[in-house]
Amino acid sequence: MARGAIPPSPLPPRHGVDAQRFRMPQGGPWTTLRDHLVERLAPGLAPDEVGRMLASGEFVDATGAPVPPDAAFVPQSVVWAHRDLPVEGVHPEELDVLHRDERIVVVDKPHDMATMPRGRHVVQSALARTRVVTGLDRLAPAHRLDRPTAGVLMFTTEQRWRGPYQRVFAEGLAHKEYLAVAPLRGDLRLPVVRRTHLVKRHGTHQAHEVPDAEPNAETLVELLDTARRPGDGPGPGEQVGLYRLTPRTGRTHQLRCQLDALGIPIVDDPLYPVEVDVRPDDFSRPLQLLAAVLAFDDPVDGRPRRFVTRRRLAAWPGPWPAP
DSSP states (O other): OOOOOOOOOOOOTTTTOOOOEEEOOOOOSSSOOOOOOHHHHHHTTTTTHHHHHHHHHHOOOTOOOOOTTTTTTTEEEEEEEEEOOOOOOOOOOOEEEEESSEEEEEEEEOOOOSOOBBTTTTTTHHHHHHHHHOOOOTTTSSSOTTTTEEEEEEEEESSHHHHHHHHHHTTTEEEEEEEEEEETTOOSSSEEEEEOOOHHHHHHTTTTOOTOOOOOOOEEEEEEEEOOOOOSSSTTOOOEEEEEEEEEOOOOTHHHHHHHHOOOOOOSSSSSOOOOOOOTTTTTOSSSSEEEEEEEEEEOOOOOOOOOOOOOOTTTOOOOOOO
């Protein structure tokens, strides 16, 4: 194990979700582990519930052995336990596996499914569901997609492969293509390379472009086709475009923010140009953005890899482009 690496949990995932790791501080006023956990987990977990979990052996040490209820507080020691899962609505779509081998698993993520367990999206996250589907407990994402964005998403199967594949994305070595449905703007000359400085401040939902600042986000925007929406659909009779977006950087909300700034916000975007409150269980109008192609040279054996989505964008009324 590399220096500084976090040891794997001695508990297997539950419903595809890892046990929580609790590392003790270097010191403190606590005599017992229970005293520390009661203070640490309040107010979400009542003292009686902490005691019950200890008595039933739900907290374990690095060997997987249950921690006794009267265990002493040991500075910098580590225990693991599964926490109660949030109440979640079941996502109505299946997650499709596009590719699986010894090192990676590639899936076709539905719209409105989180990549990682977070907040109200835990068991229904792509990571948890892929672990359940494949039976691979140590899967980890090599990169991420925004929850509203559908398409190609890659996981690594074991800790030893995580670094090489994550570096492909961190160093900008992956070629990614997205497809989006958005309005037309007659005075916008395409293709265009959009180079801007994007900022997303902590605590805010939207990113924004900073005029005259050094560009940190770059996207090639191409218009592939145009079509008119049918009369019985949303925006009846409206002409829309199918755009191919090729990002050369990976800033948060890069594609959504840059298209909005071009005056062609992506259809059914709940955040740009105006934030719209959408219930977590409302899957009726997904963001019309799809991670369509992921390609790279394999960092382990050097062979070219290319994965293509099988999904389609519901708001696009025209013919679908060849992969």
